[in-house]
Amino acid sequence: METRILIVDDDPFICSQLEGLYRAQGYIVESATEAPLALAKLGEHDYSLVLVDLKIPGTDGLSLTREIRDRWQDIDVIMITGYASIRGAVDAIRLGASDYITKPFQNEEILIATDKVLEKRRLLDEIQYLRGQLADRYSFANMVSRNPRMHDIFSQLDALAQNDATVLLTGESGTGKELCARAIHYQGKRKAGKFVPINCAAFPDTLLESELFGYERGAFTGAVHDRVGKIELSSGGTLFLDEIESISLNMQLKLLRVLEEREIERLGGNRRIKVNMRVIAATNVDLDALVANGSMREDFYYRVNVVPIRIPPLRDRIEDVPLLVAEFLRNSPLAQDKGISRVSNRALQQLMGYPWAGNVRELGNVLERSILRTSGPVIKDIDLPGGDAKKSSEASSRRGFDYEVPLKEFLRRAEKDYLGHVLRKYRGGINSSAKHALVDAATLHRKMKSYGLRREEFRMRGAKADQPIFQIAAPPHSTQH
Ligand SMILES: Nc1ncnc2c1ncn2[C@@H]1O[C@H](COP(=O)(O)OP(=O)(O)O)[C@@H](O)[C@H]1O
Numbered sequence: 377m378e379t380r381i382l383i384v385d386d387d388p389f390i391c392s393q394l395e396g397l398y399r400a401q402g403y404i405v406e407s408a409t410e411a412p413l414a415l416a417k418l419g420e421h422d423y424s425l426v427l428v429d430l431k432i433p434g435t436d437g438l439s440l441t442r443e444i445r446d447r448w449q450d451i452d453v454i455m456i457t458g459y460a461s462i463r464g465a466v467d468a469i470r471l472g473a474s475d476y477i478t479k480p481f482q483n484e485e486i487l488i489a490t491d492k493v494l495e496k497r498r499l500l501d502e503i504q505y506l507r508g509q510l511a512d513r514y515s516f517a518n519m520v521s522r523n524p525r526m527h528d529i530f531s532q533l534d535a536l537a538q539n540d541a542t543v544l545l546t547g548e549s550g551t552g553k554e555l556c557a558r559a560i561h562y563q564g565k566r567k568a569g570k571f572v573p574i575n576c577a578a579f580p581d582t583l584l585e586s587e588l589f590g591y592e593r594g595a596f597t598g599a600v601h602d603r604v605g606k607i608e609l610s611s612g613g614t615l616f617l618d619e620i621e622s623i624s625l626n627m628q629l630k631l632l633r634v635l636e637e638r639e640i641e642r643l644g645g646n647r648r649i650k651v652n653m654r655v656i657a658a659t660n661v662d663l664d665a666l667v668a669n670g671s672m673r674e675d676f677y678y679r680v681n682v683v684p685i686r687i688p689p690l691r692d693r694i695e696d697v698p699l700l701v702a703e704f705l706r707n708s709p710l711a712q713d714k715g716i717s718r719v720s721n722r723a724l725q726q727l728m729g730y731p732w733a734g735n736v737r738e739l740g741n742v743l744e745r746s747i748l749r750t751s752g753p754v755i756k757d758i759d760l761p762g763g764d765a766k767k768s769s770e771a772s773s774r775r776g777f778d779y780e781v782p783l784k785e786f787l788r789r790a791e792k793d794y795l796g797h798v799l800r801k802y803r804g805g806i807n808s809s810a811k812h813a814l815v816d817a818a819t820l821h822r823k824m825k826s827y828g829l830r831r832e833e834f835r836m837r838g839a840k841a842d843q844p845i846f847q848i849a850a851p852p853h854s855t856q857h
Pocket residue numbers: 518519520521547548549550551552553554555556700703736737740
């Protein structure tokens with residue numbers, strides 16, 4: 377690309393001297409003998425460099441320099457001064473001029489100063505460009521990754537933002553499903569509408585229905601006002617159905633109708649209301665299995681599973697850990713306050729060797745704890761959950777699990793035992809227990825309900841402290857050894 381230079385000097389002799397000099401070097405060069413003319417020219421073409429005489433009629437070179445720096449940050453200014461006004465030159469630099477030259481000057485001086493300024497500009501442009509490239513390569517919306525599969529997902533999300541297809545996000549808890557859903561919404565043409573998330577596991581059936589559909593006054597006892605449901609709210613925007621595996625068969629049917637007809641009726645109402653929302657669903661279970669065992673309607677499954685996207689767990693893209701750590705520290709106000717900017721190599725090794733069952737969310741929690749405990753600019757000490765895993769696994773083997781039962785039942789029992797342990801530890805505190813387990817409070821509630829665990833049982837100090845909540849009865853024949 378050609379480099380265009382403007383000379384602003386009221387002395388026509390200097391102008392033509394410089395023009396000749398620059399032209400001989402292959403630059404495109406023009407001159408202006410006063411400030412307004414100079415500004416007009418700057419507005420017309422893209423200049424790289426302006427040489428400004430400190431003393432020009434109408435205004436002074438300093439004001440002109442200031443104005444150029446304000447309006448065109450990517451144009452460099454070199455100030456030309458007489459011997460007497462070295463002070464003016466210093467002021468010019470302070471105002472953003474890149475260099476100054478004193479009169480009378482040698483041609484050589486001019487060319488060296490010009491080269492220096494333009495070269496620095498070129499480097500700055502290149503750094504900017506490379507930064508942009510890096511950001512593009514490694515991030516999409518608020519997500520970062522250097523994993524090729526994730527990059528495929530980023531471009532898929534980018535494409536999906538441009539249409540209205542129903543998307544099913546699958547992946548373990550904490551892998552970034554909600555983040556992906558938001559990315560689709562906010563990168564797309566629906567961003568003017570609302571992004572409305574609803575965690576389907578957080579509500580029992582009847583409540584879920586009124587959350588989704590809304591109700592009219594008098595629909596049931598307690599319905600004293602009309603209330604707009606989440607579906608209506610998301611009209612024009614995006615409805616994010618999280619944890620869809622927990623939707624009952626009955627509600628699946630109702631939702632299926634909405635997805636097909638794009639119309640709803642509020643509870644207790646008799647008006648059909650048109651809705652126009654995009655649907656994104658998420659789950660951390662294998663829906664095929666639910667269809668196979670009859671707990672998910674096949675027609676509902678097909679309605680939702682139009683564009684499936686499977687987000688890999690963090691342990692399958694462990695190269696993302698350093699990037700996520702950097703991103704987390706950059707975004708953590710506490711880390712900023714404490715001036716923490718990185719983790720030690722040893723700590724990073726630890727983080728990269730951990731299986732991350734709770735994925736990116738768990739990584740965030742672990743870092744948050746470490747930031748709290750760190751003083752100084754580097755996190756050296758990482759406190760990974762399961763530091764006492766050995767102890768607790770010994771404890772569970774002492775409890776004598778029953779290996780004779782089917783896997784599913786075995787897992788149920790283990791989960792119940794785990795939840796009992798955690799709830800006891802936090803004396804029935806739901807938020808702390810949920811945090812410990814890396815599930816959200818609603819999920820914890822749902823699981824407690826399904827296992828018949830009541831928080832009251834855990835409230836009392838030291839209640840049943842050392843006893844497991846339930847004792848798996850070992851089958852009689854195996855107790856003999
Ligand atoms: N690729 C990523 N880059 C940066 N942060 C991420 C990424 N993936 C997940 N997170 C963060 O991890 C946490 C969990 O993500 P979320 O979307 O809620 O997961 P999920 O819905 O799958 O449980 C959030 O705080 C989110 O911002």
